[in-house]
Amino acid sequence: MAEASTKLTTSDGELGDLLKCPICQDVCEEPRILSCQHIACTECINNWIRAKKGQLWCPECNQQRELPAGGAESLPHSFRLNDLCGILKEKLESGEEGSNCKLHSGKPLSMICFECEVGVCDSCRTSTEHTGHMCADAKQVLELKADGKAETAKNYLIRIDQLKQELEKSKEDGLDVLRDFKKRSEFAHQRLLQEMEKNYQEKVKVLGNQEKELEEYVAGMRSFNELTKTQDSMDVSIVVDQLKSLPKEESLRPKTTSYLKVEMVHEYENAVLRWGDQVWQVTSDRLTAGEAIHLQLLLKDDRGRKVVTEREDVLSVEVCTVDKRTIPLEPQKQEGGHFTISFTPSFAGWYVLTAKAFDKMIPGSPLQLKVEPRGIEMKEIAGEAPSSQLHDVLKVGDNFMLVDKTVIMMDKNGKLIQSFENKDWYFYPYSIAMHKQCYYVTAMKGQVVIMYQANGKEVRRFGGDVLKRPTGIALDKEGNIYVADNQLSKILLFGPDGKFKEYVISTEPSRQTMSLNNPWFIKFNSKGQLIIADFENQRIQVINVQTGREIMSIMVMHEGQKMYCRGVDVDRHDNIYVGARADKSGNPAEGIFVYGPDGTYLGSLPAKDLHWSRGIHIAKDGQHDVLYVVDSSHKSVRTFQL
CATH class of the missing domain: 2.60.40.10 (Immunoglobulins)
Structure with missing residues (x-):
């Protein structure tokens, strides 16, 4: 292998490039000729074969070649080619110009003699020594060799350095994942301990109540014994007869509503x-x-x-x-x-x-x-603005926000006050929510959420990179935005700045019962729990948005038939009101059904002729709550005093 002091550069001439080893990038020393006619140093090709696990790959054209039984030492070599490399090397070491002919007054070595394997000038080609030999233009030969070059040793070193950097980055990324996993595990462990402590305290309380009831029962029995001893006028046989008349399976253990009481x-x-x-x-x-x-x-x-x-x-x-x-x-x-x-x-x-x-x-x-709820129907709201199919309603002061082809504001008499700005005809708004004098609207076909100022001017759009078919929308007290997507069947969480954070409901195997199927409208109750109208699953789901865990699931039924849940909201006492329909099409059975905060069925509203209901909104009106429900078939908003 050549010494580093003879390393070639582009200024050493075309002949030097032809005699350069593709491995060490220096003038070949004891060159060996491969079957593809490319050359390399004997020592370099030996190291190359060992690096390739005993296989011979041409370092210049990157093609596998047959390796003789004797290894690299058995590859053919040329004494003339070896001499030529030696001459060029001497010239480079002595500082002479290696690209000029020494025999003919320094003429450029513009040709290559393939039979003599040396560089020649125009005068050498016509001399007796090289007459009739096959020669070619040195520049053309250099260009042909460049087209078939393999990756050089220098490029390999660069690639190895890049791989080291990528490996180091992967290591850091892996450590970040482990640190995050540790943090989440510690948080989950702490929350589990808190839940266990809470369950323990609740059970201790229940046991305490049972102990108290047992003590009252024993005290009552003692009082009864004292009474039978001191009251001669009391007919004890009556007590005995009443005890005998009890069902045999009736035990005398203390109960809340069934125990012996003597006063x-x-x-x-x-x-x-x-x-x-x-x-x-x-x-x-x-x-x-x-x-x-x-x-x-x-x-x-x-x-x-x-x-x-x-x-x-x-x-x-x-x-x-x-x-x-x-x-x-x-x-x-x-x-x-x-x-x-x-x-x-x-x-x-x-x-x-x-x-x-x-x-x-x-x-x-x-x-x-x-x-049961009151449900006195009041005057309906039917605006003068054109309507194709109403989706949602929101009461703001004495006015109403309606979601139709666009977003409009009307007064209580149905008079149009203003229309919100719409820059995209492919809009199709679905649901609306309000937070700090700003409105948030889901655009189902636009696949975004649009934020408006109170004057109807658009502030920004967000969610276009993750939303597919947004439907319901609700905001918590901190301004975080929760969006239901009925194509993804998920609840997505966005920060107050509109940046996507996470999917709310976990998809862990232990929580598969919580999976959604085509969620429609969503609302928060006073405890910060999210109420979801799970349309295709025909139920209402109540979840803890902090943990993604299900708190309660309510299967909505009417006369023994499951109902498809549509709009939903809660009153001031967290009673849940849900608009539901018995069949997605063709069956007119539809109504507003009411459930307590614990999921107990309380009754239904007398919403006669309600057809294709959608969004529900409940607002306080003095001492009463008023429910507004979109009746999309009749293109109006029905109103009920609760």
């Missing part, structure tokens, strides 16, 4: 004995918000006789409303020991009545009452 009545020598009898009687046919509810309560003594007393404080009753307020009620004493109790519930949901007689809780108390 002393001061006006009488005997006791009031109750064993799980129903003392409440609801006289109202249907419990509806806004309508008075009437109840009767009857007290009897141990012989089944009505208790009659002149005391005014014998009975006290209070009601816990859906908003967790406790209100005392005034029982009205009637003849024969009856008491009547009346109150008017303001909202739909569960009400709990608690009653005490002689300062002691009576059997059957507390009593739970399910109150």
